[in-house]
Amino acid sequence: MNIERIETIDSTNEELIRRGREGAMPQVLIAKEQTAGRGRLGRTWVSKKGDGLYMSILVRPDIPLEKAPLLSLIMGLAAHDAVKEATGIDTRLKWPNDLVIDGKKVAGILASSEIEGSRLKFVVIGIGINMFQELFPEEISATATSLRLNGAKFNREDLENSIVKSFNRYYDIFIREESFRAFTEEYNSLTVNVGRRVRVIEPGNEYEADSMGVNEDGELLVRLDNGEIKTIRSGEVSVRGVYGYV
Ligand code: BTN
Numbered sequence: 001m002n003i004e005r006i007e008t009i010d011s012t013n014e015e016l017i018r019r020g021r022e023g024a025m026p027q028v029l030i031a032k033e034q035t036a037g038r039g040r041l042g043r044t045w046v047s048k049k050g051d052g053l054y055m056s057i058l059v060r061p062d063i064p065l066e067k068a069p070l071l072s073l074i075m076g077l078a079a080h081d082a083v084k085e086a087t088g089i090d091t092r093l094k095w096p097n098d099l100v101i102d103g104k105k106v107a108g109i110l111a112s113s114e115i116e117g118s119r120l121k122f123v124v125i126g127i128g129i130n131m132f133q134e135l136f137p138e139e140i141s142a143t144a145t146s147l148r149l150n151g152a153k154f155n156r157e158d159l160e161n162s163i164v165k166s167f168n169r170y171y172d173i174f175i176r177e178e179s180f181r182a183f184t185e186e187y188n189s190l191t192v193n194v195g196r197r198v199r200v201i202e203p204g205n206e207y208e209a210d211s212m213g214v215n216e217d218g219e220l221l222v223r224l225d226n227g228e229i230k231t232i233r234s235g236e237v238s239v240r241g242v243y244g245y246v
Pocket of ligand 1: 010011012013014034036037038039040041043045053054055056097098107108109110126127128129
């Protein structure tokens with residue numbers, strides 16, 4: 001897969017969505033800076049030059065529409081392995097799309113799918129990793145961290161290449177099996193969401209439950225206080241710890 005590195009762009013996700021609409025082939029785009037970086041749930045992703053890794057991957061998988069969100073989880077696994085390989089840091093995953101170190105967010109993932117009729121046309125999966133920040137804005141300083149703040153010494157390009165390599169490895173298995181089954185055990189062993197009391201925040205609905213981990217479809221299972229088990233699909237949902245971010 002071709003990797004293109006550029007200095008600045010509004011958002012690597014938006015750029016690959018534009019290219020995808022014009023029929024572009026699968027590719028990787030990495031920018032040093034984003035002027036309109038996008039986060040989940042309509043938030044912005046502050047993307048100053050040199051601070052972070054800003055990367056998006058465009059793929060055209062021939063899979064059912066409802067499986068597209070699994071690509072965010074695949075990226076989470078790939079980024080976990082790549083960060084470990086390049087820096088030695090063993091991050092945890094926070095379903096559905098964050099990487100954390102000691103309970104603080106070090107990376108976030110945002111995927112967008114485009115459909116044509118009832119078919120998936122393409123998916124863009126973007127990842128932002130906090131690499132070199134030493135200070136965060138007040139609003140997120142309690143919940144954000146960077147690789148540098150955790151003492152990592154690493155080569156930026158090695159980390160980028162490693163993410164692409166790991167993503168491709170997981171992606172090939174996922175496409176072949178058309179399922180998340182092969183990764184469920186690994187995902188659950190890495191996620192901080194297992195066995196915790198969580199607050200589930202859905203549009204217009206918020207409740208507490210005990211998190212049990214993900215199932216073979218990459219959905220989060222939670223046990224409500226009345227004993228009922230609920231399946232949560234990623235999408236417009238966020239899951240937090242009862243006492244904080246994790
Ligand atoms: C989140 O809210 O946690 C997701 C953040 C995703 C940020 C990355 S940076 C590269 C890509 N381009 C964007 O505009 N967003 C993603």
